[in-house]
Amino acid sequence: MIFDKIRKQAIAEWATLQQSQQPRILLGTATCGRAAGAMSTLEIMNQELARHNIDAIVTQVGCIGLCYIEPLVDIVKPNRPRICYSSVTPKIIPQLIEDYLIKDNPRPDLALGTIGDGTIEGIPRLLDLPMLKPQVRIVLRNCGHINPEDIKQYIANDGYIGFIKAINMGPERVLGEIKKSELRGRGGAGFPTGQKWEFCRRSPGKEKYIICNADEGDPGAFMNRALLESDPHSVLEGMLIGAYTIGATHGYIYCRAEYPLAIERLSIALNQMREYGLLGDNILGANFSFDMEIKEGAGAFICGEETALMASIEGKRGMPRPRPPFPAVSGLWGKPTNINNAETWANVALILQKGSEWYDGFGSQTSKGTKTFALVGKIERTGLIEVPLGIHLRDIIYEIGGGIADGKQYKAVQTGGPSGGCLPASLLDSPVDYDSLVKAGSMMGSGGMVIADEDTCMVDFARFFLSFSQAESCGKCVPCRIGTHQMFAILERITRGEGKLRDIEQLEQLSQLVKTTSLCGLGQTAPNPVQTTLRYFRDEYEAHINKKKCPSLVCTRLINYYILPGKCAGCMLCLRDCPAKAIVGGRRLVHIISQEKCTKCGACLDVCPERFGAVVKVSGEKVIVPSKPIPVATSKALKNKG
Amino acid sequence: MSLHEQLALVLAPYRGEKGATIPALQAVQKALGYLPEEAISETAKSLCLSENEIYGVATFYAHFRFEKEGEHMVRICSGTACHVRGSPRIVETLEEKLGIHSGETTKDHKFSLERIACFGSCALAPVMVVDKTIYGRMTTTKARQILDEYQDTK
Numbered sequence: 001m002i003f004d005k006i007r008k009q010a011i012a013e014w015a016t017l018q019q020s021q022q023p024r025i026l027l028g029t030a031t032c033g034r035a036a037g038a039m040s041t042l043e044i045m046n047q048e049l050a051r052h053n054i055d056a057i058v059t060q061v062g063c064i065g066l067c068y069i070e071p072l073v074d075i076v077k078p079n080r081p082r083i084c085y086s087s088v089t090p091k092i093i094p095q096l097i098e099d100y101l102i103k104d105n106p107r108p109d110l111a112l113g114t115i116g117d118g119t120i121e122g123i124p125r126l127l128d129l130p131m132l133k134p135q136v137r138i139v140l141r142n143c144g145h146i147n148p149e150d151i152k153q154y155i156a157n158d159g160y161i162g163f164i165k166a167i168n169m170g171p172e173r174v175l176g177e178i179k180k181s182e183l184r185g186r187g188g189a190g191f192p193t194g195q196k197w198e199f200c201r202r203s204p205g206k207e208k209y210i211i212c213n214a215d216e217g218d219p220g221a222f223m224n225r226a227l228l229e230s231d232p233h234s235v236l237e238g239m240l241i242g243a244y245t246i247g248a249t250h251g252y253i254y255c256r257a258e259y260p261l262a263i264e265r266l267s268i269a270l271n272q273m274r275e276y277g278l279l280g281d282n283i284l285g286a287n288f289s290f291d292m293e294i295k296e297g298a299g300a301f302i303c304g305e306e307t308a309l310m311a312s313i314e315g316k317r318g319m320p321r322p323r324p325p326f327p328a329v330s331g332l333w334g335k336p337t338n339i340n341n342a343e344t345w346a347n348v349a350l351i352l353q354k355g356s357e358w359y360d361g362f363g364s365q366t367s368k369g370t371k372t373f374a375l376v377g378k379i380e381r382t383g384l385i386e387v388p389l390g391i392h393l394r395d396i397i398y399e400i401g402g403g404i405a406d407g408k409q410y411k412a413v414q415t416g417g418p419s420g421g422c423l424p425a426s427l428l429d430s431p432v433d434y435d436s437l438v439k440a441g442s443m444m445g446s447g448g449m450v451i452a453d454e455d456t457c458m459v460d461f462a463r464f465f466l467s468f469s470q471a472e473s474c475g476k477c478v479p480c481r482i483g484t485h486q487m488f489a490i491l492e493r494i495t496r497g498e499g500k501l502r503d504i505e506q507l508e509q510l511s512q513l514v515k516t517t518s519l520c521g522l523g524q525t526a527p528n529p530v531q532t533t534l535r536y537f538r539d540e541y542e543a544h545i546n547k548k549k550c551p552s553l554v555c556t557r558l559i560n561y562y563i564l565p566g567k568c569a570g571c572m573l574c575l576r577d578c579p580a581k582a583i584v585g586g587r588r589l590v591h592i593i594s595q596e597k598c599t600k601c602g603a604c605l606d607v608c609p610e611r612f613g614a615v616v617k618v619s620g621e622k623v624i625v626p627s628k629p630i631p632v633a634t635s636k637a638l639k640n641k642g
Numbered sequence: 643m644s645l646h647e648q649l650a651l652v653l654a655p656y657r658g659e660k661g662a663t664i665p666a667l668q669a670v671q672k673a674l675g676y677l678p679e680e681a682i683s684e685t686a687k688s689l690c691l692s693e694n695e696i697y698g699v700a701t702f703y704a705h706f707r708f709e710k711e712g713e714h715m716v717r718i719c720s721g722t723a724c725h726v727r728g729s730p731r732i733v734e735t736l737e738e739k740l741g742i743h744s745g746e747t748t749k750d751h752k753f754s755l756e757r758i759a760c761f762g763s764c765a766l767a768p769v770m771v772v773d774k775t776i777y778g779r780m781t782t783t784k785a786r787q788i789l790d791e792y793q794d795t796k
């Protein structure tokens with residue numbers, strides 16, 4: 001078979017590359033790396049290599065998920081383990097090249113860890129780092145290691161052998177294998193993938209479609225982006241296997257337009273698949289013809305819902321419709337259609353490559369395999385992680401994430417985006433699996449995990465999610481359109497200090513109503529953030545309503561900024577920086593904030609030097625300040641006396 | 643080239659194609675920067691749909707705009723991670739500074755301000771994007787300084 005030849009060649013080329021006598025440099029240039037300045041690092045690096053006449057092989061790779069210390073640069077010298085350097089800014093790179101590539105000093109002070117055989121003194125092994133050690137990276141195995149724009153590197157690392165196995169097994173056995181793996185949909189709800197496929201496979205009709213849902217609209221989540229940017233073929237191979245099993249003739253990848261790099265890399269990947277005969281008529285000589293294309297979203301969260309997504313592909317307003325009929329019977333253009341999330345597709349390829357028995361070794365009793373999460377918010381080590389299902393929240397937050405940023409107190413973790421809920425410290429020892437999260441009032445969702453600390457106001461947090469849901473509600477069904485709007489209005493009122501005693505009760509009633517009567521998942525889950533915050537953080541609601549106080553000092557209407565007369569040094573930094581010109585004072589005079597003019601932007605607090613710490617933010621209390629600027633010395637004297 | 647001719651050229655590949663409304667509108671917006679009235683009617687003609695249908699689709703999706711954007715597009719991420727790390731304060735500060743609400747363009751057409759659901763660069767929250775440059779770990783002060791730079795240089 002022709003693929004054997006391609007594979008042998010790819011493996012040989014990969015081996016040559018690994019044993020290359022030239023130094024190799026791998027630079028993470030996924031969107032997160034770029035946001036941290038990776039492209040400037042690349043530019044300077046190329047200049048430096050040229051200046052020193054170093055003939056190095058430079059490869060742009062995806063993301064290994066250590067977003068908090070990007071840009072990441074890996075350097076491999078012949079017969080040495082690969083060294084990963086973190087926070088490699090354009091400033092550092094010339095020195096690093098000179099030290100390691102020319103003077104052979106591996107600079108352990110800048111290195112993060114080594115990858116591969118052998119050790120280098122003073123540098124730990126990368127996989128022993130606390131952020132990586134508890135992780136099980138099987139879906140993300142290639143991310144940051146291969147060039148996502150080169151299909152041969154994917155093939156050399158067992159790529160597409162899952163598909164080869166599938167066509168040798170025949171559709172029925174593949175279906176059996178997926179069912180046996182007990183894979184559940186990674187988009188959020190966790191429906192068994194094998195069962196979903198079976199419905200579609202058994203649906204009559206010659207024309208069938210498969211869709212990859214990469215419309216990752218959850219704010220605070222970027223798992224699919226990182227996967228598609230770093231290893232697009234792993235998703236595409238899964239789709240190929242699915243199409244073959246279900247009998248689909250055409251596939252769509254619905255990717256949000258906010259991910260231009262993912263779209264670019266997907267389209268390169270699709271072209272390479274065509275070039276290698278992995279798309280088109282009679283793929284690899286089998287009686288199987290299939291092609292796929294990318295559909296770009298246009299900025300509508302609701303299009304993550306499967307029937308809305310299909311309406312969008314058909315060129316309509318992305319509004320959901322009642323089910324049944326289910327897409328497996330009547331989906332895109334009225335034909336049987338199967339939709340899975342990008343991560344689910346990547347799992348499919350893996351299960352076929354390694355077998356369902358191997359897959360059974362990961363995860364918990366009811367939730368098999370691993371799950372990727374975007375670990376963000378007020379956490380020390382933010383990034384993209386992959387963990388076995390069943391792991392405890394505490395392990396994710398404290399072991400992998402390194403605990404709460406800036407030494408603050410943990411308050412909640414929010415999973416599942418606008419559809420999920422906030423879990424308090426008392427639930428930190430719950431396992432992360434589909435069923436436990438639902439029981440706690442949240443849901444798995446696609447994998448956003450946002451950490452909130454003591455400085456996060458839970459009422460404002462709920463308001464934030466409702467503002468999102470009500471804006472994204474398509475407006476088709478009344479409970480969602482009007483219900484979420486009303487809930488948002490109440491929350492808005494509470495955060496402005498205008499809450500009424502009955503508001504909590506009304507929120508509870510509305511939550512129940514919207515949840516049980518909305519047409520689609522958006523409305524059915526939109527009250528989750530409100531319900532969980534009411535369940536676990538009711539005291540914060542009460543403080544806002546009864547005491548007109550925001551305990552976390554977030555809600556602008558309920559806070560005030562003051563300058564402590566005993567601490568102000570009269571340095572004029574805040575006065576100069578105040579955009580509202582609300583601060584009066586002068587050199588060596590105690591500054592005063594005019595409460596009428598203050599817009600509460602917080603710039604004064606940001607700029608006040610830590611050694612003075614003169615600016616304070618308070619809620620529900622007053623600070624006594626002089627009526628006009630007085631000399632600093634006088635106020636200090638007053639303070640000493642007092 | 644007249645607007646009419648330009649539209650004809652951009653819309654040619656989508657003529658009569660099934661389900662092409664969104665890609666066609668995206669192509670028009672890419673070429674013109676926004677969707678003027680004529681774009682709606684021309685798209686309707688080439689896809690054999692009513693103007694109503696096209697306008698309905700265009701207004702449903704957040705990416706389509708009906709007014710020309712400013713010289714510099716300032717986007718502030720309002721995703722969850724950015725929210726907990728203080729993006730609302732940045733939006734308020736820039737609204738105040740530019741004298742417009744998010745979703746609007748300054749009178750001199752220098753800046754447009756938008757809030758975006760999520761860029762997916764959550765690890766660098768809060769994030770601001772001016773044109774194509776991403777600025778991570780924003781503060782209100784930094785955000786104002788960056789806008790000043792754009793105001794002065796270009």
